[in-house]
Amino acid sequence: MNLRLHIWRQAGPDATGMLKTYDVxxxxxxxxxxxxxxxxxxxxxxxxxxxxxxxxxxREGICGTCGMVINxxxxxxxxxxxxxxxHMRTFKDGDEIYIxxxxxxxxxxxxxxxxxxxxxxxxxxxxxxxxxxTGNAQDGNTIPISKLDADRAMDAAACIGCGACxxxxxxxxxxxxxxxxxxxxxxxxxxQAERSTRALHMVLQMDAEGFGACTNHLECxxxxxxxxxVEFIAQMNRDYxxxxxxxxx
Amino acid sequence: MxxxxxxxxxxxxxxxxxxxxxxxxxNPANKRKYSVIVVGTGLAGASAAATLAELGYNVSAFTxxxxxRRAHSIAAQGGINAAxxxxxxxxxxxxxxYDTVKGGDFRAREANVYRLAQVSTxxxxxxVAQGVPFAREYGGYLSNRSFGGAQxxxxxxxxxxxxxxxxxxxxxxxxRQVGLGKVKLxxxxxxxxxxxxxxxxxxxxxxDMVTGKIESYMADAVILATGGYGNVFYLSTNAKAxxxxxxxxxxxxxxxxxxxxxxxxxxxxxxxxxxYQSKLTLMSESLRNDGRIWVPKAKGxxxxxxxxxxxxxxxxxxxxxxxxxxxxxxxxxxxxAKEACDDGRGVGPGGLGVYLxxxxxxxxxxxxxxxxxxxNLFEMYxxxxxxxxxxxxxxxxxxxxxxxxxxxxDYDLMSNVPGLFVLGEANFSDHGANxxxxxxxxxxxxxxxxxxxxxxxxxxxxxxxSTVSNDAPEARAAVTEAQNKVSTLLSINxxxxxxxxHRELGSLMWDKCGMARNEKGLTEALKRIPELRDEFxxxxxxxxxxxxxxxxxxLGLRVADFLEFAELMCTxxxxxxxxxxxxxxxxYQTEDGEAKRNDDEFCYAAAWEYTGVGSKPTLxxxxxxxxxxxxxxxxxx
Ligand SMILES: Cc1cc2nc3c(=O)[nH]c(=O)nc-3n(C[C@H](O)[C@H](O)[C@H](O)COP(=O)(O)OP(=O)(O)OC[C@H]3O[C@@H](n4cnc5c(N)ncnc54)[C@H](O)[C@@H]3O)c2cc1C
Ligand code: SF4
Ligand code: FES
Numbered sequence: 101m102n103l104r105l106h107i108w109r110q111a112g113p114d115a116t117g118m119l120k121t122y123d124v125x126x127x128x129x130x131x132x133x134x135x136x137x138x139x140x141x142x143x144x145x146x147x148x149x150x151x152x153x154x155x156x157x158x159r160e161g162i163c164g165t166c167g168m169v170i171n172x173x174x175x176x177x178x179x180x181x182x183x184x185x186x187h188m189r190t191f192k193d194g195d196e197i198y199i200x201x202x203x204x205x206x207x208x209x210x211x212x213x214x215x216x217x218x219x220x221x222x223x224x225x226x227x228x229x230x231x232x233x234t235g236n237a238q239d240g241n242t243i244p245i246s247k248l249d250a251d252r253a254m255d256a257a258a259c260i261g262c263g264a265c266x267x268x269x270x271x272x273x274x275x276x277x278x279x280x281x282x283x284x285x286x287x288x289x290x291x292q293a294e295r296s297t298r299a300l301h302m303v304l305q306m307d308a309e310g311f312g313a314c315t316n317h318l319e320c321x322x323x324x325x326x327x328x329x330v331e332f333i334a335q336m337n338r339d340y341x342x343x344x345x346x347x348x349x
Numbered sequence: 350m351x352x353x354x355x356x357x358x359x360x361x362x363x364x365x366x367x368x369x370x371x372x373x374x375x376n377p378a379n380k381r382k383y384s385v386i387v388v389g390t391g392l393a394g395a396s397a398a399a400t401l402a403e404l405g406y407n408v409s410a411f412t413x414x415x416x417x418r419r420a421h422s423i424a425a426q427g428g429i430n431a432a433x434x435x436x437x438x439x440x441x442x443x444x445x446x447y448d449t450v451k452g453g454d455f456r457a458r459e460a461n462v463y464r465l466a467q468v469s470t471x472x473x474x475x476x477v478a479q480g481v482p483f484a485r486e487y488g489g490y491l492s493n494r495s496f497g498g499a500q501x502x503x504x505x506x507x508x509x510x511x512x513x514x515x516x517x518x519x520x521x522x523x524x525r526q527v528g529l530g531k532v533k534l535x536x537x538x539x540x541x542x543x544x545x546x547x548x549x550x551x552x553x554x555x556x557d558m559v560t561g562k563i564e565s566y567m568a569d570a571v572i573l574a575t576g577g578y579g580n581v582f583y584l585s586t587n588a589k590a591x592x593x594x595x596x597x598x599x600x601x602x603x604x605x606x607x608x609x610x611x612x613x614x615x616x617x618x619x620x621x622x623x624x625y626q627s628k629l630t631l632m633s634e635s636l637r638n639d640g641r642i643w644v645p646k647a648k649g650x651x652x653x654x655x656x657x658x659x660x661x662x663x664x665x666x667x668x669x670x671x672x673x674x675x676x677x678x679x680x681x682x683x684x685x686a687k688e689a690c691d692d693g694r695g696v697g698p699g700g701l702g703v704y705l706x707x708x709x710x711x712x713x714x715x716x717x718x719x720x721x722x723x724x725n726l727f728e729m730y731x732x733x734x735x736x737x738x739x740x741x742x743x744x745x746x747x748x749x750x751x752x753x754x755x756x757x758x759d760y761d762l763m764s765n766v767p768g769l770f771v772l773g774e775a776n777f778s779d780h781g782a783n784x785x786x787x788x789x790x791x792x793x794x795x796x797x798x799x800x801x802x803x804x805x806x807x808x809x810x811x812x813x814x815s816t817v818s819n820d821a822p823e824a825r826a827a828v829t830e831a832q833n834k835v836s837t838l839l840s841i842n843x844x845x846x847x848x849x850x851h852r853e854l855g856s857l858m859w860d861k862c863g864m865a866r867n868e869k870g871l872t873e874a875l876k877r878i879p880e881l882r883d884e885f886x887x888x889x890x891x892x893x894x895x896x897x898x899x900x901x902x903x904l905g906l907r908v909a910d911f912l913e914f915a916e917l918m919c920t921x922x923x924x925x926x927x928x929x930x931x932x933x934x935x936x937y938q939t940e941d942g943e944a945k946r947n948d949d950e951f952c953y954a955a956a957w958e959y960t961g962v963g964s965k966p967t968l969x970x971x972x973x974x975x976x977x978x979x980x981x982x983x984x985x986x
Contacts, residue, residue, distance in 0.1 A: 112897060130622040132733075138627055138848075145846040145901065150892045153900055155415065157588040159628050161729065162513055163419045178732075185732050210559055211898040218536065221416050225528040229521035230480045234400040234798045237471070237478035241435060244489025253482035254508055257517065261418055290480045 101193035164260030204272035268323035271312030283332035296343035373810035380405030391420035393773025394574030396797025399522035402531035425512025453781020550769035583855020610922035615750035616682035761804035782930025843888030
């Protein structure tokens with residue numbers, strides 16, 4: 101199939117960007133979206149032009165490195181699918197495709213489709229862990245954990261830190277990402293000791309990074325490639341309130 | 350040069366305990382006076398960085414990713430082994446040790462493997478305490494599955510995302526230390542060289558991938574946890590950015606590279622679909638617990654699988670290896686698939702595939718149970734191929750997956766360059782010529798959480814450190830060299846992209862140094878690689894500059910090192926006149942096509958010393974002494 105792409109080009113963090121148009125021919129339906137961009141880039145290099153910068157690594161939907169907005173949708177049109185796992189059979193001959201980076205104040209564009217998501221790491225740094233040093237642990241079977249709780253923890257822990265939830269949110273809020281981590285640890289006995297302070301510190305950091313507030317648009321859940329449920333946001337709000345009202349720090 | 354593996358004396362079972370008792374300690378108040386650089390934040394690097402910081406050392410951690418959580422370890426699906434014997438099925442430290450030595454085709458160091466099996470149980474405990482959501486039974490206890498090469502159930506898992514969950518555990522532990530100011534994290538930084546001062550590793554040269562700035566970073570010791578080199582084949586199951594630069598640069602600075610020819614080809618990957626293919630996707634080995642592998646009995650049978658009756662199917666693994674069947678080790682399962690396809694009985698486009706069929710399991714257990722066990726893998730398969738594996742058998746084919754070779758290290762995981770430690774897939778130590786499934790995650794975390802915290806302390810406690818600054822002549826020279834390399838690459842202005850060279854190198858390596866090797870092919874490769882390298886330095890093109898985010902330049906730098914390293918791999922493969930594990934030399938096989946080891950001549954680790962680009966490296970041999978296991982011919986029949 102033949103496609104027309106409109107891609108956001110921006111030379112650096114401080115440069116102004118704009119959409120540029122490229123035609124790509126003979127795209128196979130078995131290609132992944134990123135392989136289609138690879139072909140475009142090889143072509144640009146052969147013409148002495150600068151290829152399109154985009155982030156990617158595992159190309160298996162697990163590392164969370166890839167991410168771009170395709171025709172207005174983070175990671176593109178297929179639900180629960182990262183862009184590296186999106187295949188061209190979803191598109192048809194003659195399609196025009198708009199490709200842009202994640203847009204959010206807390207995710208500055210570094211170049212073209214590459215953004216800096218360091219803000220997500222700094223949220224984790226504020227409490228997204230269990231404070232246990234190596235060597236402290238007791239036998240792994242000492243505390244039975246019901247399959248239900250383990251499964252729920254895993255549902256939340258499946259977050260890949262891609263930032264699509266932020267890109268989808270009209271307020272560019274990172275609530276779903278933050279709630280996924282809070283929910284993961286709150287579902288397990290190991291996470292209880294620091295439960296309420298964790299929520300408080302992580303939410304405060306989220307605000308400090310310039311992410312917006314959550315006003316329940318639910319766009320995040322729809323865009324999330326791992327299907328993280330907004331229920332975790334409600335749960336985090338309870339933990340946060342318990343900590344904020346209880347005056348615990 | 351004398352290779353000393355520094356294996357402690359005494360009985361196998363007591364070596365590690367005794368060694369820990371003998372190692373000198375650094376006084377708690379003095380720990381903050383020592384600094385260490387950790388390159389890599391995968392399982393091995395992140396666990397080491399976190400643990401060393403907890404102890405009080407000053408840690409700087411480097412990764413080329415935008416976040417430490419993205420290391421390639423994240424992609425591991427199937428699970429992690431540990432000798433817990435929770436299933437009461439006869440597992441023990443000894444059995445895990447034995448399975449690993451045997452699985453590695455008797456080419457690993459006994460003492461290291463035994464220690465690995467010993468600390469495996471603590472890994473699970475530590476991860477549970479961190480909140481890793483391992484799969485549980487309804488009673489609330491940890492669940493296990495079986496993996497290839499073992500007859501017990503000792504693999505712990507978190508759905509199909511075990512690597513992700515273990516890595517996130519280690520990443521979180523490390524981020525906690527970042528918050529506490531004990532780890533300084535450098536994202537988007539690519540190590541380009543090792544700095545050796547007075548014979549000791551004292552720093553690295555690193556390039557900021559956003560600004561292009563190249564600088565030196567100094568410390569009292571350097572740890573490389575930079576993963577494997579499978580991407581020398583271009584197509585592999587590794588993440589796209591995985592590369593050999595860090596370890597190869599250390600090699601050029603004097604560190605010996607051991608057994609580079611030992612590469613693992615994984616039997617269950619999704620077959621290639623076209624020449625635009627950028628990587629291959631693994632389907633976890635755990636699928637072989639319930640899936641049955643088969644091809645049609647007749648050559649060139651193009652009927653759809655449901656039209657081929659039972660009696661006309663060849664379940665070749667069950668036929669050839671009745672006691673391990675579909676759970677035979679990887680090297681054996683891969684070669685058997687190749688054999689079937691070479692015999693004209695492969696399925697799918699180009700005949701490069703075999704079936705992995707779940708029909709029986711679905712009949713026996715129901716679709717729900719299968720979905721619970723492998724749901725996300727089935728979804729991934731369908732997304733990529735457009736076929737539904739609940740209805741049609743999967744098509745799979747072997748692909749490059751893991752590299753057992755790596756920098757040579759002693760029992761303390763220190764290379765022959767004092768102060769340079771190597772952890773995880775980057776070292777050569779524990780898997781011999783073939784790695785068993787679910788053992789890489791175990792090794793990475795064993796090295797990082799439970800070995801390096803002790804052995805690094807032992808190194809520091811010996812003292813004798815001079816103060817070294819970024820102004821040291823060695824540091825400045827290395828920075829200049831790296832800068833020159835970048836400007837040379839940018840000034841070639843030829844016609845071919847880095848990827849086009851990488852693809853060509855990869856396909857050459859797959860043909861000549863892949864699943865099966867022979868003298869003729871390897872000799873041809875050794876002739877062709879220098880030609881390709883020559884062309885690279887004459888005809889490469891990289892658009893853009895060195896002072897901006899430039900992904901073509903990143904690739905160019907990596908491919909330049911692959912083009913030298915490939916030669917080392919072929920040299921090693923050509924010298925090893927035997928077949929063992931992942932190294933199958935066609936000249937050395939039994940009558941029924943099994944690998945034929947030669948213990949009289951090759952029972953050693955081959956550690957190569959760098960002597961210059963294109964010049965033959967010097968071989969050093971570390972004899973492997975087996976005091977506790979009997980060197981047997983591997984049989985899975
Ligand atoms: C698809 C797949 C599935 C797997 N499944 C399993 C499984 O189920 N069980 C199992 O036991 N094993 C599995 N493995 C193997 C296992 O995942 C790896 O061997 C292991 O995770 C490697 O960990 P590591 O810490 O050594 O390196 P990696 O996780 O590869 O980390 C390397 C780190 O080094 C950094 N780095 C590298 N070079 C540089 C440089 N020059 N400068 C700066 N940073 C650098 C990278 O940024 C990264 O942080 C699987 C492998 C693959 C490919
Ligand atoms: S919650 Fe979903 S969309 Fe947001 S970072 Fe995690 S995986 Fe990505
Ligand atoms: S490249 Fe890893 S999730 Fe897409």
